[in-house]
Amino acid sequence: MSECRDCAGCGPAAVLPLSPRAATKAVAVIGPPNSGKTTLFNRLTGLRQKVANFPGVTVEQHTGIAELDGGQAVELIDLPGVYSLSPHSEDEQVAFDVLTGRRDDTPKPEAILLVLDSTNLSRHLMLAAPILSLGLPSLIILNMADDLRNRGGTLDTEALARELGAPVALVSARQGEGIEQVRDFLAGAMEQPTPVLLPVLHDVPKCREWAGRVGSQADYRAPIAPKWTRRLDRVVLDPLAGPLIFAFVVIAVFQSIFSYVTPLMDGVKWLFEVSGNWIAVSLPPSLVRSLLVDGVWKGVGSVLVFLPQVLLLFLFIGILEDSGYLARAALIADRTMARFGLQGKSFIPLLSAYACAVPAILSTRTIENKRDRIATILIAPFMTCSARFPVYTLIIVAFLPNRQLLGFLSVRTVAMIGLYALGFVTAVLTARLLKSSILKSGRTPFLLEMPAYRWPTVQSLGLRLVDRSKVFLRRAGTVILLVTVLLWMAAHVPYTHGHPPAIRDSLAGTLGRTIEPAIKPLGFDWKIGIGLITSFAARETIIATLGAIYGMDHPDSTSMDLQIALRHDLTPGAAVALLIFFAFAMQCVSTVAVVRRETGGWKWPLAQFAYMSALAYGGAFLAFHLLG
Amino acid sequence: MRKAQRKSGNHHLDKDFGVAHTKIEMQLSSNKAVSETLPASLVDLRRGDEAVLSEIDLPVEDARRLMELGFLPGARVVAGQSAPGGDPRVFQVDGSEVAVRRETARRLKIRRKGRVPRLK
Numbered sequence: 001m002s003e004c005r006d007c008a009g010c011g012p013a014a015v016l017p018l019s020p021r022a023a024t025k026a027v028a029v030i031g032p033p034n035s036g037k038t039t040l041f042n043r044l045t046g047l048r049q050k051v052a053n054f055p056g057v058t059v060e061q062h063t064g065i066a067e068l069d070g071g072q073a074v075e076l077i078d079l080p081g082v083y084s085l086s087p088h089s090e091d092e093q094v095a096f097d098v099l100t101g102r103r104d105d106t107p108k109p110e111a112i113l114l115v116l117d118s119t120n121l122s123r124h125l126m127l128a129a130p131i132l133s134l135g136l137p138s139l140i141i142l143n144m145a146d147d148l149r150n151r152g153g154t155l156d157t158e159a160l161a162r163e164l165g166a167p168v169a170l171v172s173a174r175q176g177e178g179i180e181q182v183r184d185f186l187a188g189a190m191e192q193p194t195p196v197l198l199p200v201l202h203d204v205p206k207c208r209e210w211a212g213r214v215g216s217q218a219d220y221r222a223p224i225a226p227k228w229t230r231r232l233d234r235v236v237l238d239p240l241a242g243p244l245i246f247a248f249v250v251i252a253v254f255q256s257i258f259s260y261v262t263p264l265m266d267g268v269k270w271l272f273e274v275s276g277n278w279i280a281v282s283l284p285p286s287l288v289r290s291l292l293v294d295g296v297w298k299g300v301g302s303v304l305v306f307l308p309q310v311l312l313l314f315l316f317i318g319i320l321e322d323s324g325y326l327a328r329a330a331l332i333a334d335r336t337m338a339r340f341g342l343q344g345k346s347f348i349p350l351l352s353a354y355a356c357a358v359p360a361i362l363s364t365r366t367i368e369n370k371r372d373r374i375a376t377i378l379i380a381p382f383m384t385c386s387a388r389f390p391v392y393t394l395i396i397v398a399f400l401p402n403r404q405l406l407g408f409l410s411v412r413t414v415a416m417i418g419l420y421a422l423g424f425v426t427a428v429l430t431a432r433l434l435k436s437s438i439l440k441s442g443r444t445p446f447l448l449e450m451p452a453y454r455w456p457t458v459q460s461l462g463l464r465l466v467d468r469s470k471v472f473l474r475r476a477g478t479v480i481l482l483v484t485v486l487l488w489m490a491a492h493v494p495y496t497h498g499h500p501p502a503i504r505d506s507l508a509g510t511l512g513r514t515i516e517p518a519i520k521p522l523g524f525d526w527k528i529g530i531g532l533i534t535s536f537a538a539r540e541t542i543i544a545t546l547g548a549i550y551g552m553d554h555p556d557s558t559s560m561d562l563q564i565a566l567r568h569d570l571t572p573g574a575a576v577a578l579l580i581f582f583a584f585a586m587q588c589v590s591t592v593a594v595v596r597r598e599t600g601g602w603k604w605p606l607a608q609f610a611y612m613s614a615l616a617y618g619g620a621f622l623a624f625h626l627l628g
Numbered sequence: 629m630r631k632a633q634r635k636s637g638n639h640h641l642d643k644d645f646g647v648a649h650t651k652i653e654m655q656l657s658s659n660k661a662v663s664e665t666l667p668a669s670l671v672d673l674r675r676g677d678e679a680v681l682s683e684i685d686l687p688v689e690d691a692r693r694l695m696e697l698g699f700l701p702g703a704r705v706v707a708g709q710s711a712p713g714g715d716p717r718v719f720q721v722d723g724s725e726v727a728v729r730r731e732t733a734r735r736l737k738i739r740r741k742g743r744v745p746r747l748k
Contacts, residue, residue, distance in 0.1 A: 083696040088689060120723040123698050204695040208722075222723055229725075230708075233718070237709040331711045331718070331727050338715075338729065445690050445732035447697055450718055450725040 024065070024075045026107040027186060028099055030131065031115030032124055033081030034451050036143040040115055040173035041078045042463050044182065063106075068187040077109060085130035086202055090365035099134060111137040111190045113182065118142035118170065119153060119223050119452075125211035128164060129198045137190030138166045141182060146172040147452070153223030160218035165194030174457055226452040229324075233450075236328050246332055249325070253316045254420075255413045257309055264308035272301035287492070290500075294551045295488030300476050302547030302562060303540050306390035307472055311465050313389065317355070318464045322456035326351065330448060338446075340428040341435030346376040350427065353383035354420075357591045361598055371439040375431055377598060378608050381591050382427035382584070384420045387539040391582050392419050394543055398563035399575045422583050426615070480544050483534050487545055491552055503553050522581065522617070523574025523624040535587045542582075573627035577620035585616035670719065670733035673707035679738035681705055681721075686735045698722025699736060 031037045045064030062078040079098060080091040087093040094103075101108025114131050116124035121142065131138060142148075142157070148170075161168040167185060171178030199210035236242055276297040283289040320326045330351070337346065346367065353360035360380045367373040384392075396415050403411045490508035492500040503509050504526075511533060512526030519529050527549050531542035543562070550565045570578065586592065586609050595605040673679055681703045684691040698721040699705070708725060710717035716729040728736075 083693075088692070123722045123724065126696070204692060205700050208695075208698075208700055225720070233709050237711060237718075239712040242712050331716060334711060334716050334727070334729070335713055445686065445693065446716060446727070446729045447693060447732075448716075448727040449697065450727060 024073050025111070025186075026075045026077060026109045027111045027113060028077045028079055028109035029113045029115060030079045030095060030099070030127075031081060031141075031143075032083050032117070032127055034449060035081070035115045035117045035124065036173050037081065037115045038078060039457075039460060040113070040141065040143065040171070040179075040182070041076060042460060043173050043176060043179055044186075045076055066183075066186060068183055070187070072187055074186045075107070076113075077106060082127070084127065084201075084204075084207075089367065091363075094365070099131075099136075109136065111139070111186075113139050113141055113185075115141045115143050115173075118144050118148045118155065119151065121155065121220050122212050122215040122222065123208070125214055126204075126207045128214075129207050129210060130201050132164060132166060132193055132196070133198055133201060135192060138193055139182065139185040140164055140166055140168045142168065142170045143173050145170045145177055146175050147226075148223050151223030151226065152221075154219065154221045156219045160214070160220075163196065163214045163217045165196040174454075174460075229450075229452040232453055233328070236325070237331065242328075242332055246329060249320070249329075250417065251409065251413065253313070254416050255410065256316075257312050257416075259410070261308045261312055265305055268305050268307065269301075272297060272304070276301070290492075290552075291485070291488050295484055295491075295548050296481065298551030299484035299487070299544035299548035300481055303390065303476050303480055303544045304473075306393060306540070306543075307469065309393060310386055310389060310472055311468060313386065314355070314464060314468045315461060318461045319456050322454065322460055324451045324453040327448060327450050331450070334446060334448075337428070340432045342372075342375070342428065342431050346372065346431075349376050349380060350383055353380040353385060356385050356387070357381045357383070357588065358594050361591070361594050364598070374599060374604060375434045375439045377595055378434060378604065379427040379430050381586050381588065381608070381612065382423045382430065384423040384583070385539075385588075387588065388419075388423075388582055390540050390543055391535075392416060392579060394562060395566065395575050395579055398566045399570075399572055419579060419583055422580075426584065430611075475538065475540075479538050480541050483537050483541050484544050484548055487530070487534060487548055488552075491549070503549060508549075521624070522577045522620040523571060524578065525569055527569060528578065532581075535582075537587075537589055539582060539587045573624050576627050577624040580623045581616045581620040583616075584612055584619050586612040668738050670705065670707070670717075670728065670736040670738060671730055673705075673738070675707055675709065678704065678706045681736060682739040683737040684735065685737060686732070690732075694732075694736070697726050698724060699726075705736075705738070 029037050029041050041062070041064060044066040064076050064078070066074045066076050068074065077098060079095045082092045082095050085092065085096050085099070087096045097103045098106050099109060099112070112131055112134070114128060116127065128140060140160070142155070142160075148155070155170070157168045157170050169178055169181035169185070171182060173179070199206040201207065236245060276293055279297065280289065280293045283292070317326075320329070342350075346364075349360045349363045349367075352363055357380045360383070361377050364373045364376045364380070367376060393416075396412050400411050400415055405411055405414060487508055490511070491503050491506045493507040494501060500506065501509075504513070508530050509526060512529035515529045515533070516524075516526045519532065524532070527546065530549060531545040534545045535542035546562055546565070550562060566575070592605045592609060595608060596602055599605065668679070670679070670681075681699060681701055683701060684694060684699065686694070700722075703721055706720040708718040708720050711727075714730075716727045717733065718725050718727050719733075
């Protein structure tokens with residue numbers, strides 16, 4: 001699932017230092033998957049989160065500052081969801097290492113917030129045993145109190161606190177109910193837990209027995225089954241209606257992205273044109289003005305135009321994920337995955353690769369089987385990440401009319417879904433190839449917990465969008481800005497007689513023309529060539545590059561309408577070739593870096609880069625020659 | 629009593645497959661003969677059927693995962709919805725719903741079959 005918050009925007013320039021605040025206590029937030037940890041974390045930290053999850057900085061957890069009354073602050077560490085602390089997969093290892101202070105990059109937590117789902121307490125209490133055995137001050141948070149109450153479950157928190165030897169708080173992180181108790185714990189003197197008799201930690205049946213006994217001591221009455229979830233599942237997983245609903249959801253998402261965002265995009269575009277003109281008028285003609293207006297404004301601006309669309313995409317993914325539908329979608333898709341030799345656990349990383357391959361590759365740590373893990377890492381960059389999305393949109397809108405097919409589907413929607421499907425199909429075929437040759441292995445069971453359906457909250461969706469915007473803007477302000485400035489410089493060298501050269505004769509133009517013979521068979525000219533070179537830093541940089549090149553080429557043009565320029569330079573066949581090139585090529589420095597780190601060497605990233613580049617070149621070549 | 633271990637091809641390629649099988653059995657309070665004459669597993673359950681888990685016939689690590697999700701010997705399991713085509717199927721166990729593939733469900737042996745009334 002799209003852990004979009006994890007994507008720190010892929011790129012060495014996106015590194016935010018975790019400001020060391022000497023006085024702040026560190027507190028770890030841990031719990032089983034789906035217990036609402038992240039909701040609680042968001043509730044406590046608000047917007048004061050630091051997404052620290054990218055190559056180069058070995059931190060796989062989010063941290064955020066929770067401000068308490070009286071100016072106190074606590075640093076919260078959000079750990080991956082785990083069922084136990086006996087490290088079997090790498091994310092459990094991360095959780096274990098953080099809790100025991102074995103990681104140099106994270107402060108050793110002074111206390112623990114253990115988040116459990118109160119509607120499934122008997123089983124979730126199993127995790128309390130290993131946590132309490134660490135001997136750190138702990139607050140046991142029983143989340144989803146509203147669900148528990150609504151479905152008729154009850155519990156005696158005081159008795160539970162006695163049984164566990166640690167304070168217990170019944171909260172609903174979604175509603176904000178009982179959060180004060182958590183804040184009080186964080187602000188107060190945290191006390192060591194009273195030692196209680198714990199079961200043998202590695203014996204699951206014993207742990208479960210212990211958890212059941214503790215639960216019954218606390219008069220825990222489990223709530224009745226969520227009726228609406230069962231009813232909805234009967235429709236959503238219906239053999240006939242299920243796949244139809246699945247298809248409808250996918251189509252509706254893309255259709256609305258194309259239809260409803262245009263006014264917003266035009267607004268952003270207009271903003272950049274007006275402000276660009278304003279800068280042009282208020283500055284005397286100079287190199288600085290040229291850099292600002294032609295380089296930075298036209299370049300970065302042409303990427304920022306896509307922010308509304310990217311946000312809408314993430315709004316939809318957020319709704320699907322928070323409501324619980326995504327787990328059902330995974331279930332429906334599983335058989336197809338199995339046919340290609342992929343296990344179900346690969347599904348979550350692959351889904352999150354739709355946001356960004358970097359967090360997807362990090363999330364493969366949940367896969368215990370090493371060969372399966374490498375196979376998933378190798379195919380993840382084929383999934384259509386959000387950096388490809390603006391590139392696709394630009395080319396599709398430039399070359400395809402907004403015509404309706406069958407009365408309700410726009411041609412553009414069909415093209416976009418086709419590109420997403422192309423990425424997916426290539427990924428699974430590659431998986432098949434790998435799994436039947438060099439990465440053959442036995443299977444590990446596919447297990448997926450189905451969460452109850454819930455209404456997504458405005459707060460959680462809002463936070464996702466803010467996070468996503470930060471990532472997008474940070475990239476535009478760092479990697480893309482840097483590349484644009486470098487490009488502007490390359491376009492102004494050699495500077496003779498007080499005039500920059502024609503872009504064709506500049507350093508950038510020369511570079512583009514040098515590689516032109518190699519890309520000519522794909523239908524690309526030297527301008528696209530420059531774009532391809534810069535897009536190896538990050539895919540969407542090609543838009544900034546083309547925006548800047550066309551801007552400098554036509555200094556009088558105030559319009560940033562790249563589409564017209566593209567239509568002028570590319571034949572329809574070449575446009576398809578360009579789309580296919582972007583679908584296959586591994587144009588992302590951060591992905592290469594994270595693969596190297598996660599596979600522990602250069603062997604896999606280099607092989608992957610070569611394979612994807614060959615596929616991109618071959619695919620684009622075929623497309624151009626068949627259609628051109 | 630236990631069925632011969634299925635050959636799943638390429639186990640020898642992975643060193644993590646060198647581990648022994650777990651065989652977890654609870655003291656059966658019911659008639660033992662029943663479980664012997666009916667070596668049923670979770671795949672034999674249709675939607676709405678209920679059973680008690682008796683044995684997990686999987687490598688230690690895999691069995692552990694299942695147990696952490698509630699598939700403990702002695703646990704009551706109810707078969708729920710499945711994906712189109714019948715695989716994977718969702719099972720209600722220990723207060724949650726977990727989707728399990730056929731190939732895994734086959735290794736989860738049960739000892740009693742029954743039906744629970746369908747939810748309206």
